[in-house]
Amino acid sequence: MGVGRMSNVAIVLDHMRVVRGGHEIVPDLSLVVPKGSVFGLVGPSGSGKTTVIRAILGLTRVAGGQATVLGHPAGSAVLRPDIGYMPQGEGIYTDLSARANLEFFAAINRVPKGRVDVLLDLLDIASIADRRADTYSGGQRQRVGLAIALLREPPLLVLDEPTVGLDPRLRNHLWSLFRQWAEGGTTLLISTHVMDEATKCDEIAFLSDGRLVALGSPEALQQQTGTDDLEDAVLALSERSEVGHVH
Amino acid sequence: MSIDRTFAVGLRVLRQLRNDPRSIAMILIVPLFLLWILKETFQAYPGVFERLGPMLLGLFPYVVMFLVTSIVMLRERTQGTLDRMMVSPIGRGDIMFGYAFAFLVVAAIQSCFTLAVAVGVFDIPSKGALWQALLLVFAMGISGMALGLTSSAFARTEFQAVQFMPLLILPQIFLAGLMVPVDLLPRSFAWLSRIVPLSYSFRAIGDVMIDGQGWLSADVRWDTLVTLLVPCALLGLGTLTIHRSGTN
Numbered sequence: 474m475g476v477g478r479m480s481n482v483a484i485v486l487d488h489m490r491v492v493r494g495g496h497e498i499v500p501d502l503s504l505v506v507p508k509g510s511v512f513g514l515v516g517p518s519g520s521g522k523t524t525v526i527r528a529i530l531g532l533t534r535v536a537g538g539q540a541t542v543l544g545h546p547a548g549s550a551v552l553r554p555d556i557g558y559m560p561q562g563e564g565i566y567t568d569l570s571a572r573a574n575l576e577f578f579a580a581i582n583r584v585p586k587g588r589v590d591v592l593l594d595l596l597d598i599a600s601i602a603d604r605r606a607d608t609y610s611g612g613q614r615q616r617v618g619l620a621i622a623l624l625r626e627p628p629l630l631v632l633d634e635p636t637v638g639l640d641p642r643l644r645n646h647l648w649s650l651f652r653q654w655a656e657g658g659t660t661l662l663i664s665t666h667v668m669d670e671a672t673k674c675d676e677i678a679f680l681s682d683g684r685l686v687a688l689g690s691p692e693a694l695q696q697q698t699g700t701d702d703l704e705d706a707v708l709a710l711s712e713r714s715e716v717g718h719v720h
Numbered sequence: 721m722s723i724d725r726t727f728a729v730g731l732r733v734l735r736q737l738r739n740d741p742r743s744i745a746m747i748l749i750v751p752l753f754l755l756w757i758l759k760e761t762f763q764a765y766p767g768v769f770e771r772l773g774p775m776l777l778g779l780f781p782y783v784v785m786f787l788v789t790s791i792v793m794l795r796e797r798t799q800g801t802l803d804r805m806m807v808s809p810i811g812r813g814d815i816m817f818g819y820a821f822a823f824l825v826v827a828a829i830q831s832c833f834t835l836a837v838a839v840g841v842f843d844i845p846s847k848g849a850l851w852q853a854l855l856l857v858f859a860m861g862i863s864g865m866a867l868g869l870t871s872s873a874f875a876r877t878e879f880q881a882v883q884f885m886p887l888l889i890l891p892q893i894f895l896a897g898l899m900v901p902v903d904l905l906p907r908s909f910a911w912l913s914r915i916v917p918l919s920y921s922f923r924a925i926g927d928v929m930i931d932g933q934g935w936l937s938a939d940v941r942w943d944t945l946v947t948l949l950v951p952c953a954l955l956g957l958g959t960l961t962i963h964r965s966g967t968n
Contacts, residue, residue, distance in 0.1 A: 530807050553809040564800030566732070568739050573732070580728035581810045605739060621804065 483508045483543060483629055483660040484529060490537030491521075491528045491683075498524045499683040501538070506662060506676075508628075511655045513674030514664040515707075521683035522664040523561060526633050529662070530558055543629060554582075557627035561634050563618035567607040571598050571617045574606065578621045592620040595650075612643045619647070630654070630661045636670065648673050668704045679707050686711045721813045729810075729818020733792065734825060747788065747826065751780030751834050752842075759842055773844040774853070774929035775898055775922045781830055781861035782918070783889060789823055789868030790881045797872070802962075816959045819869055820862075827861030847932030852940075856925045859947045863917065866954035873961035892918040920946040 484506035491499040498521050506512040514522045527533040528540055531548020540547035543555055565574050575589040593599040596616040606614055615635065622630060636644045648670070651661050655675070663674070671677045672691045679687040687694055687710040691703050698709040737744060755776060762769040796802045805815060835854055838844040846853060867888060875881035893899070895909060896918035905913055913919050924943035927933040933940050 527803075530803075532803055532806060550809075553807060556807055558804060558807045560800030560803050562800060564804050566736060566801060567799070568736050569732070573735055577728060577732040578804065578808070580731075581725045581805065581814075582808050583724070 481508050482506070483510075484512075484662065485541040486525075486529075486538070487541070488538030489525075489528060489535055489540050491524050491533060492536040493524060493533060497683070499528070502683070502685060503538075504678050504685065504688060506660060508660050509655055509658045510675040511651055511661045511663065511673070513671050513677040514662065514680065515666070515668070515671045515674075515677045516680035516686075517666055520680040522666075522680055523633055524683070525680070526631055526662070526664060530556065530631060554625060555628050557622035557625060557630045559618045559622040559630075559632045559635055561637075563614045565606055565614060565617050565621065567614070568605060570603050570605055571609075571613075571620070572602040574617055575620055575624070579624055582624055584624045588624060592623055595623075596620050612639045615639060628659060630659055632661065632663045634664055634666070636665065636667070644670070668707075672703050679710070681711055721811060721817070725810050725814040726818045726821060729815055730821035730825075733819060733822035736792070737822070737826065743788065747784055747830055748833055750784060751777075751830070752837050754780055755838055755842055755844075770845050771926075771930065772898065773838065773842070774925045777834060777838050777844060777853075777929075778857050778860035778921055778925045779893065779898070779918075781827065781834065781857060782864035782921075783885065784830070785823060785827060785861045785864035786868040786871075786885065786889065787882065788826075789819070789865045790872040790875065790884065791868075791878055793819065793869055793872040794875055794878055794881045798877075812959050812962045815962060816869065816955055820865070820955055823865040824862065827858055827865065831857040831861055844929065846929050848928035848934055852928045852934060852944075853925065856921065856928065856944060856947060859944070859951070860921050860925075862951045863921070863947065863954070866951035866958065870954050870958040870961060873958070892916045895919065896922045898922060917946065917950040920950075 482505055484504075486502050486504050489499060489502045490497065502525065514525060516522055524533060528535050529542055529547050531552070535547060542549075542552055545552050566577075569577070571593065572589060575592060576586065579586060579589055590599070593602045596619060598613055598616050598620070601609060601613060606617060609617070615638075619632070619635060622632065636647055639647070651663065652673075655661055663670075665671060671679075674691065676690050677687070677694070678685055687707055689697070694706045694710070695701060695703060698706040700706045700709060755773065758772065758776065759769050762772075802815075831854055835850070835857055839846045839850070871884045871888060872881055875884060895905070895913045895916045896902070897913070902910060902913050902919060902923075920943040924940055924947055927937065927940050927943070935941060
């Protein structure tokens, strides 16, 4: 395909098929994530968002088609320094403090320890950094999880439901950070099941049962369906049961 | 393999354990508590505790290390931190040997403490060299750890992980001469006894502590070697199974 090596493209999925435990979770998915954009993987739970993310990271095998990330096949060892990943449900050691969590991941990523304090400040968790993470609120744990993904200042950030269960104020704060990083050239792939968040993405791919229901910018999807609400737009598109390609 | 990353994993696991004083107490106290109960219950049967004691001295660290390791490792899989490591530049060997390093430290402390109290307070026979007994107790702790690390790849929940104990350890106990001496087992089972790693460990520890045999005995050398090699092989196997994701 060759498009994966284009400098303005971060992720290319070309008829990607993913099978887990004998079930075809993603039958045939094609999409392009441009560099420096906030790309939303949207869909109800069980729609295959996490599976798509795991395939992109190389944590789940791609059974058919191709997944190209920053010009390399998904899962290539050369990609590891370039991807920051936050799994669903934080992915932190709750029996360690935020600082100990960050110091550990800094050590295995060979990031200078000074970066830990920078991130604790950036995400406003410095005051609780020396307490065990199981004493934190959900939002605080979430921010520790995000800080770990940011250790390397990676060009590609993959965040699996990073704002689930957060209060609106904190959610807005995080989204303004995401926007800021994208403007700085970082590509963000974010999964969410909240429509309100989907409208904040540059582009979204709406998944249902592992299939693409809609693809495009939130505004374009609304225009195409003549609705002023993204949720209605997606509903309209899924009822037409066709893939909407609008750019 | 890179030393700094391996060390970072080991240090982190030790930090986790240090934050959990109750588990440390369990690791140290439970084996001794069980030995004490056994000693008291067999008062009416002289000689039994003296025969079983040395084997149990190795068995308890084996079981405890198996449980602690398999649950810590499984938590790593279920809470997503293993995925994070797999996406980072760390190698599978670094993770496995980092774990081994941490639990080596724990097993060393546990074996010294258990052996000291067992011999000093519970009068467990120690005819042979104490350092050889220590090496064997330590090796059995490591064996349990290696088995726990490897088997945790095949469990999806903590409940399943704990269920591996009756599956992987109890048959070994029945076959390795703890209940019935290996010589008295039916022929077919005597064969099974030979492929069970604990048989070698039990025989070695009995030979050293009860019979006072030492390095001069070829049997002791061979049995000790098997006791030390099995965990090494399991760690290698564990490195291969580590890519299996708990959610896959």
